[in-house]
Amino acid sequence: MKNKVILVTTDQFGKGDAELGKVVMENFFTLLKQREELPHAIFFMNHGVNLLTESSLVSVHLKELAEKDVSLLACKTCVDFYKIEQKMTTGVISGMSDFVELASQYEIITIA
Template identity: 35%
Template sequence: MKEIDAKGLACPKPVVLAKKAITSNQEVLIIVDNQTAASNLTKLGKKMGAEVSVVEESETEFRVMFKKTKSTDSENADSESETSGAKIYLIPSDTMGDGERELGQILIKGFISTIKELDPLPEKIIFLNSGVKLATKEDIIFYLKELEEQGVEILLCGTCVDYYELQEEVGVGDISNMFEIADNLNRGDVVTI
């Protein structure tokens, strides 16, 4: 079994280390020091088709165990090919444009409320920096939930959510990590809003 101490490492380093280790080892134990990192590792394990469990949890340490299954490599290859070329919207701000803030807030709400009318819909919407604040606003959450129901994946930068201390306020989407975000942007047709 491979053991990796990733305590104190910033996102996405624990995920990157885990991905490399899972690829070349049958069992991997990753130790991290926060819940967000443990959640990101769990998500990675599921995406890669590995059995994953948090085997120990305390205030300062989370031990996440990965066990490779026979289908791990083939499922990972299938999931990677699925996202290739997909339309992805990247929203790095809680406003649209560089003009007056109030106008930018009106524009971003109008844009998000209009996405559901598009054909085809984007596969994913990724929120970074102050863009994650949009997942806490009731008048925006309504539209984002509609998009999720129609199959659009909503991803929020976990580092950004933590930075703005919005963990308890997020009302829609999945908390992600920079590795997953970079991987999606690398595979898709990205439109930055």
């Protein structure tokens, strides 16, 4: 995982029932944070930026990943669109140019 960047574009894992998707997303990050080898970064865009807010159960797990030196980057355009900057509990606001740079250096795993 250390040579990978996870791109998160939604607040739920998979298509189908939204509540189930949110539970599966929480399970994913619960298991990810327990791994010895972690991704280099996680980039959040579109509706995925909402995972970094106080209203998301996933934000607790993301804080733990940040404490383990995983970069959590939020798309500025998306944060501005959803007006959530003041609600973010973790992560750093970043630009698409940062994601393009990451994509040139690391394998991207997309959760859409």
